[in-house]
Amino acid sequence: xxxxxxxxxxxxxxxxxxxxxxxxxxxxxxxxxxxxxxxxxxxxxxxxxxxxxxxxxxxxxxxxxxxxxxxxxxxxxxxxxxxxxxxxxxxxxxxxxxxxxxxxxxxxxxxxxxxxxxxxxxxxxxxxxxxxxxxxxxxxxxxxxxxxxxxxxxxxxxxxxxxxxxxxxxxxxxxxxxxxxxxxxxxxxxxxxxxxxxxxxxxxxxxxxxxxxxxxxxxxxxxxxxxxxxxxxxxxxxxxxxxxxxxxxxxxxxxxxxxxxxxxxxxxxxxxxxxxxxxxxxxxxxxxxxxxxxxxxxxxxxxxxxxxxxxxxxxxxxxxxxxxxxxxx
Amino acid sequence: xxxxxxxxxxxxxxxxxxxxxxxxxxxxxxxxxxxxxxxxxxxxxxxxxxxxxxxxxxxxxxxxxxxxxxxxxxxxxxxxxxxxxxxxxxxxxxxxxxxxxxxxxxxxxxxxxxxxxxxxxxxxxxxxxxxxxxxxxxxxxxxxxxxxxxxxxxxxxxxxxxxxxxxxxxxxxxxxxxxxxxxxxxxxxxxxxxxxxxxxxxxxxxxxxxxxxxxxxxxxxxxxxxxxxxxxxxxxxxxxxxxxxxxxxxxxxxxxxxxxxxxxxxxxxxxxxxxxxxxxxxxxxxxxxxxxxxxxxxxxxxxxxxxxxxxxxxxxxxxxxxxxxxxxx
Numbered sequence: 001x002x003x004x005x006x007x008x009x010x011x012x013x014x015x016x017x018x019x020x021x022x023x024x025x026x027x028x029x030x031x032x033x034x035x036x037x038x039x040x041x042x043x044x045x046x047x048x049x050x051x052x053x054x055x056x057x058x059x060x061x062x063x064x065x066x067x068x069x070x071x072x073x074x075x076x077x078x079x080x081x082x083x084x085x086x087x088x089x090x091x092x093x094x095x096x097x098x099x100x101x102x103x104x105x106x107x108x109x110x111x112x113x114x115x116x117x118x119x120x121x122x123x124x125x126x127x128x129x130x131x132x133x134x135x136x137x138x139x140x141x142x143x144x145x146x147x148x149x150x151x152x153x154x155x156x157x158x159x160x161x162x163x164x165x166x167x168x169x170x171x172x173x174x175x176x177x178x179x180x181x182x183x184x185x186x187x188x189x190x191x192x193x194x195x196x197x198x199x200x201x202x203x204x205x206x207x208x209x210x211x212x213x214x215x216x217x218x219x220x221x222x223x224x225x226x227x228x229x230x231x232x233x234x235x236x237x238x239x240x241x242x243x244x245x246x247x248x249x250x251x252x253x254x255x256x257x258x259x260x261x262x263x264x265x266x267x268x269x270x271x272x273x274x275x276x277x278x279x280x281x282x283x284x285x286x287x288x289x290x291x292x293x294x295x296x297x298x299x300x301x302x303x304x305x306x307x308x309x310x311x312x313x314x315x316x317x318x319x320x321x322x323x324x325x326x327x328x329x
Numbered sequence: 330x331x332x333x334x335x336x337x338x339x340x341x342x343x344x345x346x347x348x349x350x351x352x353x354x355x356x357x358x359x360x361x362x363x364x365x366x367x368x369x370x371x372x373x374x375x376x377x378x379x380x381x382x383x384x385x386x387x388x389x390x391x392x393x394x395x396x397x398x399x400x401x402x403x404x405x406x407x408x409x410x411x412x413x414x415x416x417x418x419x420x421x422x423x424x425x426x427x428x429x430x431x432x433x434x435x436x437x438x439x440x441x442x443x444x445x446x447x448x449x450x451x452x453x454x455x456x457x458x459x460x461x462x463x464x465x466x467x468x469x470x471x472x473x474x475x476x477x478x479x480x481x482x483x484x485x486x487x488x489x490x491x492x493x494x495x496x497x498x499x500x501x502x503x504x505x506x507x508x509x510x511x512x513x514x515x516x517x518x519x520x521x522x523x524x525x526x527x528x529x530x531x532x533x534x535x536x537x538x539x540x541x542x543x544x545x546x547x548x549x550x551x552x553x554x555x556x557x558x559x560x561x562x563x564x565x566x567x568x569x570x571x572x573x574x575x576x577x578x579x580x581x582x583x584x585x586x587x588x589x590x591x592x593x594x595x596x597x598x599x600x601x602x603x604x605x606x607x608x609x610x611x612x613x614x615x616x617x618x619x620x621x622x623x624x625x626x627x628x629x630x631x632x633x634x635x636x637x638x639x640x641x642x643x644x645x646x647x648x649x650x651x652x653x654x655x656x657x658x
Binding site: 106114144145146148149150151179194195196197198200201203204205207208209210211235236237238239240241242243244245247248249251252253268271272274275276 | 435443473474475477478479480508523524525526527529530532533534536537538539540564565566567568569570571572573574576577578580581582597600601603604605
């Protein structure tokens with residue numbers, strides 16, 4: 001768990017009475033709390049009513065590790081300091097918490113419904129999670145698509161935040177990840193989307209097949225990567241055979257594990273780009289992401305000559321949570 | 330371990346002195362032993378010089394479970410009865426054992442070389458594995474292909490056996506399995522081949538990704554399977570997205586786990602058939618296999634109107650080992 005006050009004076013004992021966010025020196029008293037609760041991680045922000053961030057905190061207690069009864073304790077463990085300080089200053093009304101992500105999945109705290117697209121990224125209605133009377137936890141709905149069948153939880157909030165930051169933006173958003181998503185946005189609505197298993201496929205192949213002998217868990221070979229994307233793009237149907245070829249090349253020609261890892265990644269991404277061509281060819285595209293994975297997709301699309309905009313995914317998630325909060329006021 | 334004498338009198342104490350395969354009542358004394366040693370299983374046949382099978386035995390001590398020093402003990406454990414009986418009757422020359430399969434891999438008993446195609450399925454030369462002086466274990470070479478890089482170990486022996494049973498046969502052989510192989514045979518030679526990771530992909534996806542929540546480990550839905558093969562064939566590039574769709578359909582529409590399992594299988598097989606089209610479209614094709622997996626591939630190809638011949642893979646392996654034995658005489 002980490003806790004990072006966002007202002008230099010956060011630990012100063014002389015923070016004066018004009019600081020509306022605090023009741024005692026050092027204590028953080030939010031008006032509400034924003035929560036992004038995914039499969040792997042939990043992030044929370046102590047917020048003022050005007051959308052200012054007072055502090056943020058995170059833990060690895062993602063939805064994937066928790067049973068139903070463990071959600072409330074995991075949240076209280078992370079934000080307990082904020083809720084304790086607040087109960088000293090004000091009593092009566094519960095502290096509002098707005099949450100998005102897999103916390104609303106069937107295996108989550110409580111199942112939040114899916115809103116069918118086309119629709120705005122933040123449809124009306126939050127699902128109230130069961131908790132003690134001092135908290136009022138509302139979960140943002142996911143989005144669903146009937147044909148091809150598809151679902152999202154959490155990404156809709158990033159889209160809402162991105163649109164709040166970029167009003168009137170039309171085009172395709174790419175969100176890399178375990179399950180990369182292409183999301184078509186037009187006139188403030190999510191028109192359609194497309195999720196693939198590409199990231200999880202990479203993990204399953206490099207960890208649980210014969211390729212684990214050929215692929216390293218670390219390291220990267222940029223040249224091998226770029227050479228391979230076009231290859232995956234041009235013959236996407238040959239994926240399963242090319243995967244075995246990686247093994248054969250490591251046996252016959254001593255293909256280095258770093259190069260094999262980059263080749264595996266580019267094969268999967270190139271194959272995915274081939275079938276998602278309609279989402280990026282001649283489209284306005286913005287990548288919402290960060291880190292190595294975002295750089296990888298950016299390089300792959302860059303090599304196809306796609307002029308890519310980029311935006312910060314975490315900032316977008318927070319902006320989306322703020323937009324959801326504002327609508328309840 | 331199982332041991333199955335192939336003749337009704339095998340356990341009869343009155344087997345007479347005319348039975349050249351035996352020295353004492355009930356004992357089996359082979360002239361040589363045929364061994365098919367794959368990643369998962371070990372099979373052995375007690376053989377007469379003329380190619381008659383005296384007995385067979387099998388264990389699950391496949392190459393994947395053994396370190397280098399464990400191969401000889403695993404073999405002796407399986408065929409000890411045969412070698413013990415023989416040493417009573419004849420002494421001097423070691424007992425010949427001919428083996429094929431992953432036993433000759435880099436992680437096997439000893440690495441046997443690859444012969445580059447095009448070449449006959451059984452190129453000259455066996456690799457002698459280190460063992461006690463009473464045994465002479467020779468391992469059949471694998472085959473390799475340089476572009477696309479590909480390798481096989483064990484399948485070449487099945488091809489040799491199939492050709493021994495079907496002299497002059499030309500066409501494409503399909504060997505389903507963890508790593509399904511298409512093998513082009515012409516004028517008694519292996520001209521080229523193509524391995525895919527399809528079977529292992531199925532196992533990794535259904536066991537180590539989010540699909541494990543949607544796919545059962547047992548059961549089958551034939552209708553879902555046949556409907557899906559054509560689908561995978563027509564848009565093979567969309568595999569990674571269709572995989573996520575399976576998850577979404579189980580969430581949104583309650584797709585049954587048996588149907589999801591069949592859909593996953595047909596998507597992978599259909600995708601693979603799409604990229605292997607040159608191997609079966611307008612070709613003479615024979616499927617070398619058995620069991621559920623062979624039925625699945627047969628149904629998939631049958632639905633494309635491919636007139637499929639079939640042959641027994643185990644019989645082909647044994648015939649190939651016999652062919653290798655004959656050449657050493």
